[in-house]
Amino acid sequence: MKFSFLVLFFIVLAGCDRQGMPLQGTTGKAKDSAAYFYRRSGEDTRDKDEKLLLMNRALTRVADHRDPLLLKILSQKIYLHNTLGQYDSSLYYADELIKFSGLQSDTLYLAKGYYRKSRIFSYLKNPEESFRNAIESKKFYLAVGDSSQVGRRLVEMAIALGHLGDYSGSQENATESLSYLDGKKDSLYLSSAYNRIAISYRKQKLYDYAIEEYKNALRFVSSAKDSIIILNNIANVKRDKSEFDSAVGILTGILDEVSAKNTILRARIIDNLAYTKWLQNPETDVRSALEEALKMRLEKNDMEGLQASYAHLSDFFEPIANARAVAYAKKYLEVSTQYKNPEGQIKALEKLVYLAGPSESQEYAKRYAVLSDSLGIAQLRVKNAFAKIKFDYVREEQQKLKYKTEKEKAELLLKKKKTENLILFTVVIGLAVISYLWYALQRTRAQAKISREKQEAIYNTEIRLSKRVHDELANGVYNVMAQLGEDNSNKEILDKLENIYTLTRDISRENTSIDTGNRFEEELASMLGSYPEGTAKIVILGLEDIPWQEISAEKKIVLYRVLQELMTNMKKYSGATLVAITFAKTPKTLQITYSDNGVGIPSGKLKYGNGLRNTENRILFVKGSITFDTEKGFRAEIQLPC
Incomplete structure (x- = not known):
């Protein structure tokens, strides 16, 4: 039996303390019992490692698996292993607690066993298993009539579903928890429930409802830290609504209230305040504040906060330094992957598809498509699993x-x-x-x-x-x-x-x-300059400002042929003496404007012959657009996606 092996193992371990000497005061039968070591481990003066050592000794002295003390010891061991980050051990003992609780028909400790297991999976960033064990724990707490614990499990289920991207399910569980939680002894969980409902509303872009629920959460906070966290969330919703003055005012006010010792929370406020100011006015220099927040988060290995910092820094550098924007987007992808955050990975890949060079962009686009598909399937699986679990629970109750x-x-x-x-x-x-x-x-x-x-x-x-x-x-x-x-x-x-x-x-x-490589700019300029004859003059603006290496070969060929067709038409039909061609680049498009002072075409008489039709077809092939204006001279505006 697994329990017998466990007892033998700890008999060897428990014979000595950490210096290899017998524990003081253990002589005599009363001072060598499981109850004695269990009681000593509960003393507040001891550190966690010493408490765990005493708990191991208590476990080795349990002679019968039907002893109720065994369940208390296992439950406390799980808690201590969790506080020490020893999750493999705590998961093993959680299964042991569930097994022996079942053998003893102890419903309360069955509920505790599944609760402990749910918390372990929460620490391990496995929300699906955390959810499954929380609903099992809820079932047994319902059986013993502990409404408060039922409500708490519902809040934890709501948090797990939120991490899985099922915001409607998360909102449903958080709302249900409100009918079980007590306003006095469960204030922390009530605040968390309203906070989770608000998050769901924000994800659905129901910003006014989200703010209302965050205010409800504020009514139940038990510490200044919790108040600051919720006020920060309200400021973020205000930012979503483009109410920047209000958001900046809230964040500025709470920044002074955050202790310098609370590095993680202080970094969050500094980062959000700087990012909000930049959104309000992109000319504002917030780089030092964003980098300060990043440094603080790196020192604390704040994985969740690092995702926000890298995302904000990528946005900040996008219009001024594309290479740095790409570097921060890659960091965003790396950290969100380590943190097992599929939403963060998708957002990071969206940035990289847009910011990276053509070859890298294609690879990121493929990863985005695969991850997006898998996330959708996972969310659907969770929703179906949630429905199935609820159904099984209803069926079990019906059978009773x-x-x-x-x-x-x-x-x-x-x-x-x-x-x-x-x-x-x-x-x-x-x-x-x-x-x-x-x-x-x-x-x-x-x-x-x-x-x-x-x-x-x-x-x-x-x-x-x-x-x-x-x-x-x-x-x-x-x-x-x-x-x-x-x-x-x-x-x-x-x-x-x-x-x-x-x-x-x-x-x-x-x-x-056409040479679409490094000589494309030179070849395009040569082609345009070869057309004017007699008194005709051509003016080219902005050609050298375009980062041609970022434009795909396919788009370069299309642009070259379209401009060539327009120049040929000008030479044959317009009688123009002046031609102007301007090039401009925005974050998402390449814009080219052609205009000449030729005879033009009267309104309503523009006909799409082979030349203009070929021109339009070429543009449509690369998802671009072209418009013509022929009232005074001839004008064409071309837009190509970058």
């Missing part, structure tokens, strides 16, 4: 009832059947939703691949045709011209052939391959 009449039995069986059908329907719908989402994702990826392949095929075809026009047609025309060149009677024919030759040479030039 004594049927008074056959009618009551029939009614209960019918209710059970309906509940089973509802669960089955929920599971089927859930699986159908997951299947549809998976199919939609695969279809989107396939369409994106086809789009890229089409664009690449068009580009390769252009190059191939350009080469044939140059090598076969243009050279053939040139050879005929050479043969007729000595005969003056062929002058008219030579002129026509020369025009054909010039035309084919231009077509070839317009469809040659």
Whole structure:
């Protein structure tokens, strides 16, 4: 039996104290009993390691697994191992406590055993198992009629579901807990319940309701620290509502109340205050405050706080130093992964997809898609598991009832059947939703691949045709011209052939391959500068300010061809004497404006011939847009996503 092995193991351990000598005062039967060591371990003057040593000695002296003292010893051992961070040991003894509580039919200690186990999984950042054990503990506390403990377990279940992303389930459990908790002895849990309800409302963007529930939480706080935490949460909701003055006022007020010794809380307030000021006015220099908060969190290894710091620093550096923004986003991803926070990982990946270079961005996009899918499936699984656990609990309670009449039995069986059908329907719908989402994702990826392949095929075809026009047609025309060149009677024919030759040479030039590497800026400028003839003048602004290395090759080719088409149209039809092309970069788009002072096209007479249609098609291939204005001269505005 596992218990017998345990006793033998601790007999060896418990014979000596930490210096290898017998404990003072242990001689005699009364001073060598399990009750004696258990009582001594409860003395406040002892440190945790010494208490644990005494508890081990008490355990070795339990002769019968039916002894009620065994359950007390196991429960206290679990608590001590938890305080020392020895979670493997505490998890083992939690299972032992549940086992021996069952053997002794002690419902109260069964409830305590599952509660202890729930707390262990909470420390281990495993909210799903924490939730499962908390609901088991709640069931046994209900059986012994301890309403206060039932309410506390419901709050812990709400917290676990919140960590799993099931905010509706979290809100449901927190709300239910309010009917069990006592306003005097459970004030801390009442505050936590209202706080959890407020968090759920904030996640749903119901900000006014969230503030109302945070104020309810303030009514039950038992310390200045708890008040500061909730006021900080209210300030964050105010920030969400863009009520920056109010948020800054709250955070400034509570910062002075935070003790310098409370590094973690002080870092949270400093970070939130700096970030809020920056959102209020991006010109505000809050870098030193953000970095101060980060340093404090690093010193305390505050994993939850570090995620907020890295996210805020990435946002701060995004418009001024992209490399640093990327570095902090990567740190955000790393810490949220270590902390097992899927929401944080998704937010970090969103930043990296947008901020990183093309090759890295694609890899992060793949990780984002996989994680997003898995998170959705996990949340659905938790919701279904929650429904199943509730159903099993209802079924168990139903089976305990004594049927008074056959009618009551029939009614209960019918209710059970309906509940089973509802669960089955929920599971089927859930699986159908997951299947549809998976199919939609695969279809989107396939369409994106086809789009890229089409664009690449068009580009390769252009190059191939350009080469044939140059090598076969243009050279053939040139050879005929050479043969007729000595005969003056062929002058008219030579002129026509020369025009054909010039035309084919231009077509070839317009469809040659494009260098999308480091020389793209130079090649684009050369192409634009080659068009003006006679009195026409071209002005190019902002070309050298664009970080072309961050723009994909596909978009560079599209932009080059579109501008080439616009310049060709200008040369052929507009009669313009001035052409202006400006380039500008925003965080999300590349903006190009083309305008000339040519003849324009009257309103309502703009026709989409092959040139304009090809131009629009190219832009649409890369998810961009183009608009035309032809009332005064000709103007085109192009936007490409970065």
